[in-house]
Amino acid sequence: MRLKDKVAIITGAGLGMGREASVLFAQEGAKVVVFDLNEAAAQETAAIIEKNGGKALVVAGNVAKEADVKRCVEEAVAKFGKLDILYANAGVLWKDRDKSVIETTEENWDIVQAINLKGPFFLTKHGIPELQKAGGGSIILVGSISALAGFSLAQDSYTCAKGALISLNKSLAVQFGPDNIRCNIIHPGMVDTALQAPYLTPEKKKAIGDSLPMKRLGVARDIANAALFLASDESCWMTGAEMIIDGGFIAT
Ligand SMILES: NC(=O)c1ccc[n+]([C@@H]2O[C@H](COP(=O)([O-])OP(=O)(O)OC[C@H]3O[C@@H](n4cnc5c(N)ncnc54)[C@H](O)[C@@H]3O)[C@@H](O)[C@H]2O)c1
Secondary structure, eight states: OTTTTOEEEEETTTSHHHHHHHHHHHHTTOEEEEEESOHHHHHHHHHHHHHTTOEEEEEEOOTTOHHHHHHHHHHHHHHHSOOOEEEEOOOOOOTTTOOOTTTOOHHHHHHHHIIIIIHHHHHHHHHHHHHHHHTOEEEEEEOOGGGTSOOSSOOHHHHHHHHHHHHHHHHHHHHHGGGTEEEEEEEEOSBOSTTTGGGOOHHHHHHHHHHSTTSSOBOHHHHHHHHHHHHSGGGTTOOSOEEEESTTTTTO
């Protein structure tokens, strides 16, 4: 019960790493606010949590819309009385639209920024005052190995949004450390979720997995385990840090 009595908002909690973390956090005692654009997926996550005996609240909304994120924070506090953990997990990787700067339209650039960068801005803007009221808390941002290395198949808006989160991570850590609020960022490598599914044939998955030191793609649990550590008091002296969880990709 590493998150006993904690209340967490997890964005993008309907699928992938967000669902995995929601279920894991609830197993560890947290009450989980499952926020997602895909309400049916969010309901499924909540049903898994409740079947396991945990507590969940579904809030449907878009992280790129400030009013939706503000409502999520308000509903979380109204239902569970406080807020301790903000996990800004929702993100999109649209390789068909988000390409190199010389190919991307302004519209596509902006929407990718709105989801991947403004989403965490809105969550922390409205969530941090609640963490302050609770006497502290943990913020988890999600970057990417895309922000740490150049790739010949570019997704420049995604890369820039994830890179900007590295700066936000340090800024929030420094600003709010004195309030006992920590902020850390996880950089996943290639993880086998719905986000990557449109771009990965079984052959491609195997080839990429084989190219990594750990000889496989990541699974959602690999990232959720790290998020659990960052959410829990076990990481209580860790802030402004970056965790690369990539099967060794960046080391090669
Ligand atoms: N999968 C990877 O290989 C990989 C690698 C590096 C970083 N990441 C990052 O990890 C995070 C989670 O990725 P994943 O692979 O679990 O993704 P996923 O596509 O499997 O799940 C993402 C969830 O976010 C929700 N979502 C999307 N846009 C939203 C919005 N505007 N508002 C609210 N919810 C929204 C989706 O409905 C979905 O439930 C993302 O930030 C992603 O950029 C993923």
